[in-house]
Amino acid sequence: MIEAVGLTKRYGAKTAVHNLSFQVRPGAVTGFLGPNGSGKSTTMRMMLGLDRPTSGHVTIGGHAFRSLPNAPRQVGALLDAKAVHGGRSARNHLLSLAQLAGIPAARVDEVLGVVGLQDVAKKRSKGFSLGMGQRLGIAAALLGDPQVLLFDEPVNGLDPEGILWVRNLMKRLASEGRTVFVSSHLMSEMALTADHLIVIGRGQLLSDMSVSDFISANSADFARVRVPADRPEYREKLTASLTEAGGRVMPETDGALRVTGLPLPRISDLAHGADVRLWELSPHQASLEEAYMRMTQGAVDYRSTADAKEGLQPPPPGYGHPGHGQQGYVPQPPPEVPQQGWYAPPPPGQNPYAAAPAPAPEPTAERTGRTTDEDPR
């Protein structure tokens, strides 16, 4: 059990984490989600007693990490896969950590086998690929066979097989009754791995709920209906007819209608009954990725300059992940067709977080300079 209470961390004038309170329960994978620079790594460092909170506190099993009895046997962490001395072999690196924690040396070879690095155990970790480095970091976290595991972006740099392996590893560790806390900036990954989601943006809590709640609260199926552009009166006619049949209709800026609550065949029948021709009737599903992005929209610290026309542009295509955010991926639209209303409408009254006022974007001067996930230090 990890418990954060009013956790706040300031670096000079910059607030990295603000008044964060949450609990991480054992026996489940808890995803810790947020855009780059939202304070995920800072929060995890505070959990491990590496950074001192400006105010508030975080405890693991009721103790602050630094006063935890036998800490390495209770908590294992992967913070940064590159946080190793590159000149040391993988085995010696793990051996030094095992000795430090009073863990038998035989356990080193065990975890090397678990992460699949036994063949390169004697090689210096300088030559490791990103994925191998990630595996070495995971091995270090597993070394103490601990009750609580923290992983900061564990799938970074892993190939699809490696990602699947990490996903199954997390689930298995949680099923053994451990507390597994995994940070990521990929919603799609967390939707598959995590049981519970904690979403932060700009260092503040945006959402704390189970994945199934998150899905039902944030993803909505809808149909896009388009009537001939030269017959605008069709829109009113069709809207009236659909609303009468129990559907919810929202106009989109380009003249299309977004319909929820009615199956596609029923919409077609109603249009036919109202004597309205249709140019488009297409099913759409708002992915979790979109829901997540809508939630964190106002809380993204580092956005590309192409996003300056906020609200007019679709999200950067990179976020639309094949298989999950396929609807999220659109080739650059012609400039004269604004694509507003891109996201699914939030189901009424279900998503209080999205309505929270987003802090104004910081001046450009403050946003330049840092482009990575790292915190100012």
Added chain:
Amino acid sequence: MTMPPPPPQAYQAPPQQQGRGAPAGRYASPIPVRTPGLGDAIASEWTKIRSVRSTMWTLGVMIVLLLGIGLLVAFVVSLSDAPAEDVPVLTLGFFGVLLSSICVITLGVLTIASEYGTGMIRTTLTACPSRARMLIAKSVVFFLLAFTITTVTTGVVGVLQTAMLDGATPDTGLWVRSTVGIGLYVATLGLLSLAVGTIVRHSAGAITIMIAVVLLPLVLAIFMFSPSLASVQEALFEWSIPNQIGAIYDVSMTSSGPTGWEPLWALLGVTAVTMGAAFLALDRRDV
């Protein structure tokens, strides 16, 4: 250099056998739990220091310098006809020790600053939240290593030099000071470097500071012509590290100032204070 990735079957690692069927909500590891202490931390630091190349490089260069310069000086003196009867032979080791102290400084700084440079320090302090235990273990391992290497090498150089030259017979006191004394002094200088490395957290910066500490007082003193600064100049001369090493060998450049074991006590005092500051910095600062 890229390593070949592990074979595909390695990805499907067998599930861990531990804890299967453990009750949900609480996981109990089958690995025996033992509360680690300072001894474990020392074992860990020994593994760390012996498994990186910088240790081999700095200590290897140091041994080569001590032996090479010591024997070269003895050889040159043996060729010259200068009457060497009044100068004890052992003092010829001075030149090698002065240069090799740079190696010990480098290793002392790297022992901790390389952890900051690579980020390893966060992994270390996650595995051992006690800053004091980590710092003490590092200091003990480094000090014993530097002391042993220096003492043994200066001892070997001393024996070879006395065999090559027939100067005044060195007394036991000088023998002890020129081996154990020099070993303690140089290792303490390395410990001071380790403390400075902990405070500065940057290899190049800390090494530069330490080399300045060794050389700057002497250089400054040379350029202090003004008579009003004469007392400062003298103090800088007397307490500069080269002169302190000379004092241990009884070949002080000045007539006053530290003699015998005094430089060691002075350096130990400075190192203790710096190490205290290093611990406070380590304990208070974010890693």
